[in-house]
Amino acid sequence: MSLPSSVPAAPAAAPGRFISFEGIDGAGKSSHIAAAADWLRARGHEVVLTREPGGTPLAEQLRSLVLEAPMDPLTETLLVFAARRDHLQTLIEPALARGAWVLSDRFTDATFAYQGGGRGFDLAVLAQLETWVQHGRQPDLTVWFDLPPATAAERRAAVRAPDRFEAQDLAFFERVRAGYAARAQAAPQRFACIDSSQPREAVWQDILRVLEQRAW
Numbered sequence: 001m002s003l004p005s006s007v008p009a010a011p012a013a014a015p016g017r018f019i020s021f022e023g024i025d026g027a028g029k030s031s032h033i034a035a036a037a038d039w040l041r042a043r044g045h046e047v048v049l050t051r052e053p054g055g056t057p058l059a060e061q062l063r064s065l066v067l068e069a070p071m072d073p074l075t076e077t078l079l080v081f082a083a084r085r086d087h088l089q090t091l092i093e094p095a096l097a098r099g100a101w102v103l104s105d106r107f108t109d110a111t112f113a114y115q116g117g118g119r120g121f122d123l124a125v126l127a128q129l130e131t132w133v134q135h136g137r138q139p140d141l142t143v144w145f146d147l148p149p150a151t152a153a154e155r156r157a158a159v160r161a162p163d164r165f166e167a168q169d170l171a172f173f174e175r176v177r178a179g180y181a182a183r184a185q186a187a188p189q190r191f192a193c194i195d196s197s198q199p200r201e202a203v204w205q206d207i208l209r210v211l212e213q214r215a216w
């Protein structure tokens with residue numbers, strides 16, 4: 001049955017946007033992501049703030065295992081992708097479909113950086129899992145907080161006890177940082193690199209500039 005011509009068609013939902021926040025542990029993501037969410041909400045967007053591994057009840061259980069239980073790199077990789085699959089299906093894709101903006105504290109670049117760079121896991125296998133799990137879904141924008149691992153380690157040591165990743169040495173985090181750099185080089189339009197060694201306020205101003213310039 002067609003609608004009477006006097007009934008206007010419902011406006012198409014504005015497209016949702018997907019922004020990921022990346023960087024080595026202690027880079028400053030958590031210090032800024034909630035403020036970025038508030039800034040976008042003040043502009044009228046529905047914002048879903050989430051994280052990886054995690055973001056759904058099942059993925060949060062997998063997160064606890066990944067962060068605390070000893071395991072080999074393949075098991076670790078499969079668990080982060082299993083968590084990601086549930087996260088995408090039950091939270092990210094439905095939110096984007098209704099026009100929400102999804103801000104995720106980490107996404108697949110972290111797998112390439114930590115499991116690929118840090119652990120030395122086969123990048124071709126990671127790329128295959130990425131295709132299977134994501135069906136082409138990538139963040140529209142990735143804000144990469146970059147800083148020297150020694151600075152990040154000092155910041156972390158001042159505030160928290162290390163988990164299984166944070167207990168790694170500086171060489172591990174150098175490889176993770178190089179992993180992020182390789183991903184940024186492969187997708188320069190998606191990545192915005194923030195110099196996270198600056199004072200907090202300067203970092204925030206850089207984030208605002210990126211959001212204003214690139215957040216549509």
Ligand SMILES: Nc1ncnc2c1ncn2[C@@H]1O[C@H](COP(=O)(O)OP(=O)(O)O)[C@@H](O)[C@H]1O
Pocket residue numbers: 023024025026027028029030031032155156158159196197198199200201203
């Ligand atoms: N620009 C900055 N300068 C100095 N310290 C910072 C800066 N940004 C964050 N910190 C501090 O560094 C620590 C780690 O920051 P956090 O946001 O938890 O990092 P991440 O979420 O990336 O692991 C926190 O104690 C935080 O207060």
Ligand SMILES: Cc1cn([C@H]2C[C@H](O)[C@@H](COP(=O)(O)OP(=O)(O)O)O2)c(=O)[nH]c1=O
Pocket residue numbers: 025026030051052053067080105106107108110111112114115163165166
């Ligand atoms: C998403 C993801 C995270 N990780 C690691 C990186 C981090 O050390 C850890 C959790 O990230 P994060 O939430 O940044 O830790 P914290 O709450 O301590 O700030 O998981 C991977 O190794 N692979 C992945 O794919």
